[in-house]
Amino acid sequence: ACGKAGSDKKDGAASGNNKSIGLLLPENASSTRYESFDKPFIEAKVHELCSDCKIEYANAEASASKQKQQFDTLIAQGVKVIILDAFDAKATQTWVKEAADKGVKVVAYDRLASGPVSAYVSFDNEKVGELQGQGLVDALGAKAAESNVVMINGDDADPNAAQFKTGAHKVLDSKVKGIVYEQSGEWKPTVAGQKIGAAISSLGKDGFQGVYSANDGMAGAIITQLKSQGISVPVGGQDASLDAIQRLVSGDQAFTIYKAYKPLADAAGELAVNLLQGKDVKGVATSTVDSGADKGIPSVLLDPKVVTKANIKDTVIADKLYKVADICTADFAAACTAAGLQ
Amino acid sequence: MVHVTGAPVLALRGVSKRFGAVQALTDVQLEVHAGEVVALVGDNGAGKSTLVKTIAGVHPIDEGVIEWEGKPVSIGRPHDAQALGIATVYQDLALCDNLDVVGNLFLGRELKRFGTLDEVAMEKRARELLDTLSIRIPSVRIPIAGLSGGQRQVVAIARALVGDPKIVILDEPTAALGVEQTAQVLDLVERLRERGLGVILISHNMADVKAVADTVAVLRLGRNNGSFEVATTSHEEIISAITGATDNAVTRRQARIAEDAK
Amino acid sequence: MVHVTGAPVLALRGVSKRFGAVQALTDVQLEVHAGEVVALVGDNGAGKSTLVKTIAGVHPIDEGVIEWEGKPVSIGRPHDAQALGIATVYQDLALCDNLDVVGNLFLGRELKRFGTLDEVAMEKRARELLDTLSIRIPSVRIPIAGLSGGQRQVVAIARALVGDPKIVILDEPTAALGVEQTAQVLDLVERLRERGLGVILISHNMADVKAVADTVAVLRLGRNNGSFEVATTSHEEIISAITGATDNAVTRRQARIAEDAK
Amino acid sequence: MSTETPTTPTPPAVDPRLLVRKEGLAGYLDEFGRKVRSGELGSLPVVVGLIIIAAVFQWKTGHFLNADNVTNITKWIAGPGLIATGVVFVLLLGEIDLSLGSVAGATAAISSVLAVRQGVNEWLAVLIGIAAAVALGALHGFFFSKIGVPALLVTLAGMLAWSGLQNLVIGKLGTVNNLNDGVIANLDTYFLGDGDIVWAWLAAILSIALFAAGQLLDARRRTAAGLPARPIAEIAMRTGVLAVIVLVVAYVLNQDRGLPLPLVLFVGIVAITDFVLRRTGYGRQIFAVGGGIEAARRAGINVAWVRTSVYMISAGLAGLGGLFIASQQGSADKGLGGANMLMNAIAAAVIGGTSLFGGRGKTWSALLGILVIQSITTGLDMVGAEQAIQYMITGAVLLAAVVLDSVSRRTQKSNGRG
């Protein structure tokens, strides 16, 4: 007499909530991008296309379990389209399938959630890692081939950190002399600072010529420690966070990776509204990707950019990510003038 | 015996106290004059310790009035009672197990020097105090946790003498004491009376009560059950007020033993 | 008085115990026979409770031998002592404040029914036990934390009677008790002796000791200081063995009072 | 031993100071009023809090109390709720276990990796996982009770070590998806009464009947032994209240897919552990150790064993909870059972009314507490509160829930003998 939850069951909360789009973002502790950029940009785009649509937002705080709960809650609320930035993209197979059974469509955002998603919008994480590696090689310039590099990676428990790492290795392994020290910085600046301190103690002050940092937060602490020991080598990060842009201006940090959140968010918003209104997504999602058994997922794939002191104006400022005034606080005024920002 | 005159230093008028479903005290009256030793007696669970704790501010009273030198006062916490000049030795002692003997003796009334604790002066004074009570404690620097029951009791008694109280309340102070220490405490009670302090002494030992008390107040099941002048009352009268019957285990036991002896 | 025959049930031979820098017991001897009441007396801090705790397995001994029915045994934890048949009432009672009276009485020896606790049987038995000790406790279902000092003491005594001990050790069992309850406990001690149990009774009350004990063992500063037949020894002899001097606070106080009375 | 008649039998007079409850319903209400006034509220504040939370979110969102949302909430509480049940056990000892989150994570990792990557039979994998959890608990218990290392430290070390173990077991390949239709996957998707609602009703009614029968039998034995017993009117009332709650919940859940298996298992485990704690000698020993180690030791209780076994039980429950969480999120990953999970479990136990100071509490408090926390989380997610605000509100609501509880407990505390 007992049975499985089936699609034959009555559709719990189908009651007229068809104007809601779910938005699930993975975390907010190690990066500010999600709530500072992704969320407002997506909301703006959705409202632009569908003025009475509502966004139901939740953040998973770096927990797959919590994200699943939020996912289920959205379905229970009767949401028909979910933009899902999966904390753990590998773990979503069953979720997406359950949703599909209930007629709920999922847009995989930023990370390719496994399962039969309806569309996918992203930067390629491995590509980001490659760009980071290339950025460091460029910063090292002619000496790159004789340079030893220290790598401070993201948290081992975060699946995305592994993809950044793979990408970076792809480039660095062949183009520099060697990786002389590699550790997880756990996405935590303090930890990263201590790791670089240990690296300096182990390798000596001239034991390495460049530092790969998986994100900007860790890069800040790494640079602080290097400076306090009087070491000056190129350090690169990721995220184009404000503090990193400031360090680019002052010359402390060599580069960061800028993923233009606006086009990403715009594409997601448009796809979601189209799905909600039953329109075809092919017009927006021009390419396709495969994910396990699910072939030919309509996709929007965007290219991340390397930001250096030279192209700040053309990237983050041009995209209105930051105002010049945000970057050029009193402390950075002189450097800004020198860099031609003011 | 010192003569009692004037208004009582401390007076309880119609005090009641309830714990959950238990009415521990009902409409209790009590008066203590300067230079008077009042013995408070009663069966186990009669409410003696509860009464003491209401006076000492440990349990605020539910109803009734506490008067101090004729004026009603409100005693809401132990600090209030101490500020009035009430020093209390509790039946359950209430010492800090982790502090040493000196620390416990002066807790809340530390001697200071340049604003910092004057350990030397306190240790000296502690040794003097304990000597007057003829107790042997291996060292005044070991934590209370390592003392015997009687040693702890003496420390608690000595604690009440630091400072300058007007009323000293002793809740079964000699329960854990040896014969010699008991004699010292009885001496101490008499010295306190001579110096004009009021003393409330709780004890189950009628011999001790008769030896030092001026009046005996009896509590029974949380109510007053008579108040007697010690000089004019017999042992048996007090005991029957305590047990509420002239035929009780004590008299039966005595009768039986007398019979056996025959 | 029952006649003592054969080997002692419990014998201590040269027992020593040290706490940190304090040598609490040195080379102590003690014998208890079936049907005998041994009173253990001594000044505060003499080491009586420590001795009891070594027998009960609370503090394992450092040196010496404990013999049970003639054979040396090792008592390393309270469970060992209980298994031998030693029931102990501690001076510091050691009850679980959060459990109710019934729970404490049967702790470690719960009555069961179909493998689960038989609360009904235990509650019934608890009421009977407490009645024989004529104590009034508002309800056997309130946590121990809400009992008066004497009520707790009676619960601890009743605890020792659950089970089937051969030796009962009572460490100052009547310290907190009223006159009636004290009489009941003395009766109880006599009943235990009649039933052929050995009893070790610690008390500072010489009258009680003389009333029920067969022999008196004196401890002083952690060493044996004499053992007396109660029948043939005077009050004063015992007290001077306890205090280590014939001139002590007790005799001085008596002399002074006698003088005042003149 | 004291079967002999005492020499001086005193009539067992009832203490005249004890306020006896009047007979019947009036007496019950009377006593209830007195208890509320003197601060013995029991779980009333939590229940009221729960009702307020539900009302507020229902009003804000309009579908908080919908059948499928209630189903979701009752499914999700099982995992963290089992961890919270484990927390109740250690709190009863007056101790803490910080490792339970990591143990849950490690268990899920072990079972999943065995079943999915090594191809071990899934039932066996689950058993091995739970056995491993119990073994970890035994290790904590050993260091704590035999070596004497403070429990906070042992379990802090455990927290680090077992999350390391979890990472190692999951390995470079990362997240392990549950087997389709496997044991773990079914934990989450199976419903009692799905298709045939009779079963769901039967389960609900059976639990009510068991409760009433137990109460009646107990009252009869007490009356027979001459002890005060609960009057029939009161038993009827208590059964009535329980029946209403159970039947309403069952009705609402039946509107969706029936009783979720995780809820049934969780409630069942809570009921069993509650029985063990209150009705067996072993449970009594746990309370005794929590109330006073020295007293328990002197009563001949094997304190070391009680402590070790409690750590084993709590780790086992946490391990089971980890499997429920894996089932619910569809996979075992490196982050399963992180620090937040543990904090929620501890908060749940305390909000539900288990004392942090040992010796007082029930496993039912894990159920009540986790229900409060999950309701708040779900509600806030539905309202779409911003992350920072959400943190603050969660913090504030937790505080509010316990302030009420604490204030009500104060009277009792101040009555304690010092």
Added chain:
Amino acid sequence: MSTETPTTPTPPAVDPRLLVRKEGLAGYLDEFGRKVRSGELGSLPVVVGLIIIAAVFQWKTGHFLNADNVTNITKWIAGPGLIATGVVFVLLLGEIDLSLGSVAGATAAISSVLAVRQGVNEWLAVLIGIAAAVALGALHGFFFSKIGVPALLVTLAGMLAWSGLQNLVIGKLGTVNNLNDGVIANLDTYFLGDGDIVWAWLAAILSIALFAAGQLLDARRRTAAGLPARPIAEIAMRTGVLAVIVLVVAYVLNQDRGLPLPLVLFVGIVAITDFVLRRTGYGRQIFAVGGGIEAARRAGINVAWVRTSVYMISAGLAGLGGLFIASQQGSADKGLGGANMLMNAIAAAVIGGTSLFGGRGKTWSALLGILVIQSITTGLDMVGAEQAIQYMITGAVLLAAVVLDSVSRRTQKSNGRG
């Protein structure tokens, strides 16, 4: 009051059972041996542990004890060490404070945002930040001691709420870089004796002289009052040991850039708090409350105020610690002061020898404990251990460090009266 002569003065005979220590060095060694045997080791196990850790890593890496690595370690211990000092205060009360990490994060956020984004004078910003931390502590203290909510819960709520506050303050623009050459930035980069080594030596020698003078004066007063005093030989030996440690550390640090400012400030604060705890009436009250709330209350101590003020102090110290961490990582961000930081701080306090059960401990234990933890972390970083392995080793070493400590404490514990 008892200045009157007693009627029966007993000669104050020394208890013959007390084993008195023999005079001179022999007596000292004798007593030391006895203490080791009976388990009163004090901080010896931690110190030995530290030496072993240093030796192992020196052997493994070859440059663990190099001047610049030692400098790094001593710089890093300041931030978490200050939080651990705050933890010692609450542990002395027998309580816990889970919010200290969040408080550190919120303080760093407030000060940085004020100074950098609002252009407030940086000293003022730092003061406001610390004042805010103290205010948060006061709030915890109020709920705990006045309302009666268990401290674990209050601070759990605080942990969530203040990390929300931290996120709000930092806001959408994210991570805030420290001002170049500002107060906070300098905390990390300033060295006493950088350039002029005389100052560094002076600071070291001054602290030794102060210690010796204090000990000598105390001994003289005691002898004058007829109390047993520490023999001169022992004072000389203690001073000697201290001098060797201080001078060796100073020498090694001078090989690099001199005494790091964070280390000097941290040690200074530990010394001051130690003085407050051991030598003032307020410190005595803290111990009393930790040893027995009811006894302290009956002694007329304002228990609520002592508790509240301790929570204020610990929050203030955590706030200061947060600024040190911000200084060391070059910025204030949303993750500063996360859960791991707090766990390390608690572990440090306990490893250093502060009891979790209240009423026993020293602030120096925060210094010792954090030194152990930081040495292990740095050593493992240098060896290049993997993250998962690192977690496990850290857990295992923490455990090993305290097992020794616990075993040695057991004898003492079993002597406690139950």
